[in-house]
Amino acid sequence: MKLYCLSGHPTLPCNVLKFKSTTIMLDCGLDTTSVLNFLPLPLVHSPRLSKLPGWVSKDGTINLEKELKDCAGRVFVDSQPEFCLPERELLDLSTIDVILISNYHCMMALPYITEHTGFTGTVYATEPTLQIGRLLMEEVVNFMERVPKAQSATCWKNKEIQRMLPGPLKDAVDVWTWKRCYSMQEVNSALSKVQLVGYSQKVELFGAVQVSPLSSGYSLGSSNWIIQSHHEKVSYVSGSSLLTTHPQPMDQSSLKNSDVLILTGLTQMPTANPDGMLGEFCSNLAMTIRAGGNVLVPCYSSGVIYDLLECLYQFIESASLGTTPFYFISPVANSSLEFSQIFAEWLCHNKQTKVYLPEPPFPHAELIQTNKLKHYPSIHGDFSSEFRQPCVVFTGHPSLRFGDVVHFMELWGKSSLNTIIFTEPDFSYLDALAPYQPLAMKCVYCPIDTRLNFHQVSKLLKEVQPLHVVCPEQYTQPPLTQSHRSDLMLELQPPPMPYRRCSVLNLPFRRRYERVYILPELANSLVPSEIKPGVSVATVSAVVHSKDNKHTLQSVPKPPPVAPSKKRKRVMDEPPVVMTPKPLLSGAVPLEAFLATLQKHGITEVKVEETADGHILHLQAEDTLIQLEEDGTHIVCDNNEPLRTTLRDLVLRFLQKL
Amino acid sequence: MPEINVTPLGAGQDVGRSCILVSIGGKNIMLDCGMHMGYNDDRRFPDFSYITQNGRLTDFLDCVIISHFHLDHCGALPYMSEMVGYDGPIYMTHPTKAICPILLEDFRKITVDKKGETNFFTSQMIKDCMKKVVPLNLHQTVQVDDELEIKAYYAGHVLGAAMVHIKVGSESVVYTGDYNMTPDRHLGAAWIDKCRPDILISESTYATTIRDSKRCRERDFLKKVHESIERGGKVLIPVFALGRAQELCILLETFWERMNLKAPIYFSTGLTEKANHYYKLFITWTNQKIRKTFVQRNMFEFKHIKAFDRSYADNPGPMVVFATPGMLHAGQSLQIFKKWAGNEKNMVIMPGYCVQGTIGHKILNGQRKLEMEGRATLDVKLQVEYMSFSAHADAKGIMQLIRMAEPRNMLLVHGEAVKMEFLKGKIEQEFSIDCYMPANGETATITTNPSVPVDISLSLLKREMALGGSLPDPKKPRTMHGTLIMKENSLKLVSSEQALKELGLNEHQLRFTCRVQLQDPHSDPDTLHRIYTHLKSVLKGYTIQHLPDGTVMVESIVIKVSSSAEDSNAKVLLLSWSYQDEDLGSFLSTLLKKGLPSGLC
DSSP: EEEEEOOTTTTSSEEEEETTEEEEOOOOOOOGGGGGGGGOSSSSOHHHHHHHBBBBBSSOOOOOOTEEEEEETEEOOSSSSSSSOOOOSOGGGGGGGGEEOOSGGGTHHHHHSSSOOOOOOOEEEHHHHHHHHHHHHHHHHHHHHHHHHOOOOOGGHHHHHHHHHHGGGGGOOGGGGEEEOOHHHHHHHTTEEEEOOOOTOOETTTTTEEEEEEOSSSSSEEEEEEEEESSSSHHHOOOOOOSSSOOOOOOOGTTTTTEEEEOOOSSTTTOOOOOHHHHHHHHHHHHHHHOOOOEEOOOSSSSHHHHHHHHHHHHHHHHHOSOOEEEEEOOHOOOOOHHHOOOOOGHHHHHHHHTTTTOOOOHHHHHTTTTTTEESSTTTTHHHHHOOOEEEEEEEEETSSTTTHHHHHHHTTTOOOEEEEEEOOSSHHHHGGGGOOOOOSEEEOOOOOOOOOOOHHHHHHHHHHOOEEEEEEGGGGGGGGTTTTTSSSOOOSOOOOEEEEEEHHHHHOOOOOOEEEEEEHHHOOOOOEETTEEEEEEEEEEEEEEETTTEEEEEEEOOOOHHHHHHHHGGGGSOOOOOOOOOOOSSSOHHHHHHHHHTTTTTTOOOEEEEESSEEEEETTTTTEEEEEEEEEEEOOSSEEEEEEHHHHHHTTTSSOO | OOOEEEEESSSSOOOOSSSEEEEEETEEEEEEEEOTTTSSSSSOOGGGGGGGGSSSSSGGEEEEEEOOOOOHHHHHHHHHIIIOOOOSSSSEEHHHHHHHHHHHHHHHHIIIIIIIOOOOHHHHHHHHHHEEEEEEOOOOEESSSSSEEEEEEOOOOOOOOEEEEEEEEEEEEEEESSSSSSSSSSOOOOOOOOOOOOOEEEEBBBTOOOOOOHHHHHHHHHHHHHHHHHHTTTEEEETTTHHHHHHHHHHHHHHHHHHHHHHHEEESHHHHHHHHHHHHHGGGSSSSHHHHTTTTTTTTTTSSEEEEOOOGOOOOSOOOESSSSSTTSSSHHHHHHHTTTTTTTTTTEEEEEEOOSSHHHHTTTTOOOOOSSSOOOOOOOOOEEEEEEEEOOHHHHHHHHHHHOSSSSEEEEEEEEHHHHHHHHHHHHHHOOEEOOOOTTTEEEEEEEOEEEEEEEHHHHHHHHHHSSSSTTSSSEEEEEEEEEETEEEEEEOHHHHHHHHHTBOOEEEEEEEEEEEEOOOOOHHHHHHHHHHHHOTTTOOOOETTTTTTEEEEEEEEEEESSSTTTTTTEEEEEEGGGGHHHHHHHHHHHEEEEEEEOO
C-alpha cells in the first residue's frame, strides 16, 4: 500500500492512496497562495496600477518590464493570476479510479485533474460540498473572466532568470506547474463526474474496498473518509472541527481501530482562538462604523461568513448598528445564502430543530427580509446606485488580487477612517496588502480557523488509537516563527510518518487475511471436530470462484462417472488422481489404548520394546513393526496390504486431522 | 435453516393502518405504524396485542421505521409508543420527522375536539413520541445495533417518503412504503440499487392498473378548472395540506402564468402556508428541475396563489380555492362546500381517495341530497369531479422496481386481495420468484440460504491463485485445501500447516515402509534405473526423480534397491511414504509387486 503526496500545502491536500487494487485520490486542493505574487486585477481602470514601472535587473542585463512590475517596493507579476497545481508528474492521473472530496475548499483543483488528463473515474462528494464547491469555482472563474488579461507572463519562470529576481518571487517553488484559472465549461465537465453520497453511506469500489464519508464538523457537508476492506482500515481526516458552529458535529468514534490515519487540514492559526477572534471582529467593526468609517471584510462566499452574519445578527441591535447597511457582493452571493438554508440534514442539531418549525435555519434570512443585509452580484449595476456609506462590505477574493475587493481597496485604502478586517486564514495579511502600500486604512487581523488545533488533535488521536499516523511534515515540527512552541506540533508514539510534496510513502500494512464466502452447500457438508474446548476445526476442500474481487468457495464438483465397463479391468492400473490430499495429523498414539485396540482386532502377539523416544511394537505373527513416538508413527509392513491399511486406520483413530 | 418472517398487522390484503412486523436474523422490526381512515373503533389501529398480550413492546422490537408522513403509515405511532408502550428507536427521514407531528396533532384535534372522543393520545404524547425519533438521511447506513443496519432510499410519493433496506448479516429485506416510479410536478421517481434482498415488501395499491400518462390527467384537470372559471363559476379543491396540494398548486400557477388568467386562486390558511415552507426548506427532496432552479425561482413561492379568508367565499366572480381537509368531512373545505353547493356553475374537484362515511365519498357516489346537522338537507347542484392524483406505482412501476432490486422473494401489502392475486401471478410468471401476500395476522415465512463469511489467510488464497493461473479455467476448477478454525465467533480458513501452528499443536508424522521382493537380473543401479523408467511411463504428471544417492523419488515417496546376499537377482525394494502420500504409496507398492515389464532397457 502506497501514498503519493501531490500537494505540499497541509490544508489544501491532494494525496493518492493505492489500496488493494484501487487507486484513490484523497482531495484535490488548489494552492492559491501563488496569486500573491501577481498584481491585483482592478475592476475599474486604476491609474496607479497601470503606471507602475517595469522591472529591470540592477545591472540591466535582464529586462522583464513587460512581465514584472515594481509596486510599493516589491516586484509583482503582471499577468492573470496563476494557481499552484497539485503535482501531475508523480503518477499517471488517468489511472485514478476515484476521487474522494472532504470539503468544498479542498476540491478547487478538480478541473485540472479530471479534464485533459485521461481521467475516467468517479468523484465522490456530499451534496452541499458539490453545490457550494460549484459556487466557489464559479466565483473564481467569474472574477477572472470579468477582467480578461491577454498577457500570460512566462519569461520570469525561466530558472536562470528566476534565480536573479528579488524575493519572494525568487523563492517561489514549482512555478512551471502554475496555471491560469479553468473555464466554466471545464468546471461543469469536472463536476458532472461527481456522484453524491450521504454521511455513513457505504460505497463499494470494485468489490475490493469500501469507502464511507463521516461528518467532520468543519463546513456544510464536510467529511472525513473511511477507506476499508474487511481487514484493513485507513482513516482520512481532513479539515475537521470540534467547535459548535453551523455544521453537523464531527463523527469521531467511527475513526476508531484504524491501521493508518492520514491527518491533514489542522488549523492554520494554532494560537488564535476563534471565539476571541469573533469578538474582536465585532468590536472593531462597531468602532469603525461609529467613527463614520467603512468596514471591508475580504472573505469566501461560503463558510465562516454564515457564522459572521449570525454573530452580527445578534450583535447589531445591542451595538445600535441597526441602520448600518451590510453588503455581500459576489456573483454567487444570492446562491450561497439560498443554498445555506436548504441543507437541514447537514446542520447542527439546533439549526435542524428550526427547520421543523418550519423556519430558515440561518438568521441571515431575516437580515435580508428586513433589508439589513443586501446582496449583489458585483459592484456594477444596482449596487452602485443603492450603495450608502458608512457600511460593511463582505466580498472576495480574500487574497486581494482579484474580485470586487480590489475595487474597495482602491476606494477606501486612502482613508484612515476605514478598516479592513481579515477573517480568512489562508493568506498572510501582510503579503495580501503588499501591492496596496502605503495604506492609510486600518488593518485588523482576526483569522477565524475552526479546524482542529494540536491540543484537540492529540486528544482525538488518544481516543481513536490509530496504529500509524501519516501527516504533512509541517505538523512534525513547531512553526518556523515559533520554534520554541513544542506544543504546536504532533508528538506521538510511534512518531508520525511525515510527507511533503512529491513524497511516496510505503504505508506500514501487513495484509494477512481476506474475506471469502462459503456457499451454503459446502458449509453444510463440513464436518467440524472439537480440538480444544471452544475451538473446532474442519478440513475444507473447495473450488474458489473470484468475481469482482469477491471470492466464494464452492463444493468441489464430483468427478464424472467412471467410463463404461470395457475399461473396468484397467482401473486398478491407473495411477490415483489426487483430488483431496490427506490432512495433516496431530496428537499422539497412547500405547496402552493402542494395544487394546490391536487386541480387539485379533492382533494379540505383540512384543513391546522401549526406546529412547517411545516404543517399538513387534507384531510377531504378522512380522510387522510399529514404531510409536511422541510426534510420529512408523509402520513397517511388507506384502500385506490389507493389514497395513487396517493398522493405518487404527492409528488414525487416535489422531486429529487438520 | 435461517428464516425471515413477515407478519402484517395492517395493510395485509388491505389499504390502511400499514404496520408490518419483520423478524430477520433474530431482530424484530416494525415497519410503519398507521391508522385506518375507514374505522372509528378499535380497528382504527393495528392489533399490537399480537406482539405481546401484556405490557410494553420495547422488549419485543429492535426498532420501528416509518416510511412517510401519511396517517395510514404513522397515525398509530403515539398510541403505540405512549399508550401501549415502546421506548426504542423510531426511524424516519427529516421531512417526515418535521411534518408527521403536525398531521398527528391535526388528526388528534379532529378526533378528540370535534368528535369528542376520549381515550385518545394527547398533544403531550405526540411530543414524547417524537422525542424517540432518530432522523434518517438518504443512503446513510444506520447501525441500529452491532448486527442490524438500515438504509433509506428515495421513494417519491410525498415529501420525505423513503424505502428502507434492512440488513442483518447477509440476509436482507426491502420495504417500499408507498412509492412512485414516475417523477411528478414536484417530486422525483423512486430509485434503489441492485441490492438483491431476500424479500421485497412492496405496496400494491395500483396492482392491476397501468395508468395513462400523467400529462393527460393534468390536462384534463386544467381544462375542467378553466371551463368552470370561464363561465364564472367557483372551483373548490378539497386537499390535505401536504402532498397533492403542492403539486396542484404548481400546476395551476404555471397554467395561470401561461394563459395570463386573472381569476384569484386561494389557499386556505394555516397549515397549508406552513406546508409550503416545509417544501422550501426541504427542497433537496423535490425533483431535479425544482432543485436546479430554486435560487432563481422557488417553485413553492406562488405568485398567483394567495391566502384565503373565509369572507372571500361570498365574493362575486370566479375563483379557485384549495381548502382542507381533503374528504370534506369537517373544517373549511366543508364550510365552503355548503356555500357553493347550490349553484350548478360551481365545481368541486376531489383529487384523492375518500373514505366511506365522509361527504366526499357520498357526493362521489352521486348522492345529490345530503343530510346535514340538525334536520337540514343540502341540495348538491354543483358539478362533482374526481381525479386521481395520488402518487403510487402502477403495475408497470412495481415490475420496474423488482427489476431494479432483483429480490429473491416478493411480498405484497397495501392493496386489495383480488388485485394482489393478479399481480402475484404476473410476478411469479415473469421473474420466477415466489410471491407472498399474507393477510393481517398471517405470517409469511421465507427460508434463506446465506453463505458463510470466513477470513482466509492471504497466503493460502494467493497460493491457490498462483496455482490456478491468473484466469480461471472453467474446465479445470481450482481446488483449494485448508483448515477452517472455528473459535468463538471467528471463522478462519488457513493452510493445514498454519492451523497446526496457530493452535499450538505438534504435527504427528505417520509413515509407512514396505519391502517388495523382485526378481530382476541386473545390477542394483540398473534395477533402480529400470524402475525409474517404468514409473516414468506409468505415472504421467508426477514428479519423478532419479537422485545420485541411489534413490528414486516419486513426489515425496522414496524407493531404494538392495539385493539379498545369497541371490543377487533377488532384489528388495524399499518404499517409504508418509500418510499424506498414502494413495500414491499404496498404488506404487501394488504396482511394483507385479514386477517390471520385460521390455525395459
